[in-house]
Each structure stands twice: as C-alpha cells, then as structure tokens.
Amino acid sequence: SSACGLPVESLRRVLDAALRERLVVPNSTVDRESYRFTDRGVHEDLYGRIDAVERSRFHESVGDLLEAREGDDHAAFEAAHQFLLSANRAKAAGSCIAAGDRAKAGHATRRDRNSR
Numbered sequence: 461s462s463a464c465g466l467p468v469e470s471l472r473r474v475l476d477a478a479l480r481e482r483l484v485v486p487n488s489t490v491d492r493e494s495y496r497f498t499d500r501g502v503h504e505d506l507y508g509r510i511d512a513v514e515r516s517r518f519h520e521s522v523g524d525l526l527e528a529r530e531g532d533d534h535a536a537f538e539a540a541h542q543f544l545l546s547a548n549r550a551k552a553a554g555s556c557i558a559a560g561d562r563a564k565a566g567h568a569t570r571r572d573r574n575s576r
Contacts, residue, residue, distance in 0.1 A: 463518065463522045485498055515545075518543070520548050523540075523543040523546060523555065527539040528537050536558060537563070540552070540558070543555045544570075552553060
C-alpha cells in the first residue's frame, strides 16, 4: 500500500483521473517520478480539507518511506521536509541534522573533485 493508506492500484486510478482533468501535471526528472498541481488554489483547498492530525501522520509516513532510501541524498532532504510538516519534532530535528551532514559531505566531495 501507499503512504496514504490506499492500495497502489487505487492511488494510480486517482492520479490518472487527476491527470485527465489536468488538476496535476508530471513534474518528473530522469530518476524520480513526481507530479504537481496546476493550480495553487486547488492544492491549498484539498490540503486544507485533510484533518490536521491525519495530515501530520501522512507527512510522517512519507518521511519514513523517504528516509528508508539508503544513499539517496534527495530523498534524505525530502524526508527532513516531510518530518518538519509532521508533528514529530524529534524525527524532524534528527532528519534535518542528517540532511545537513549529507549536504556538507556532498559539498566537500565536489570541492575536492574540483581542486584536482
């Protein structure tokens, strides 16, 4: 099942319908499938309809899924963002520190490569 608790097949049907109605559009990269709302107002309206406790749990679930992706810096940064949107401040703090450490290590690696 997905982070939102729906079976993946059901989530795909909802996504396909949103794509057909042009509520969302692909926003993918070579290695990452993602989508974005075409209208910020629709996004804010739908987001606002979700109960705050449920929204917090959803963000924590997404953060957990992203955090489990070993070696994926982008996922680590996204996990930190999701934990910040959740009510779990301990996970948010730890994840932000870990993401900062990854960014610092990545910068040092690029700096070393460029100084050769």
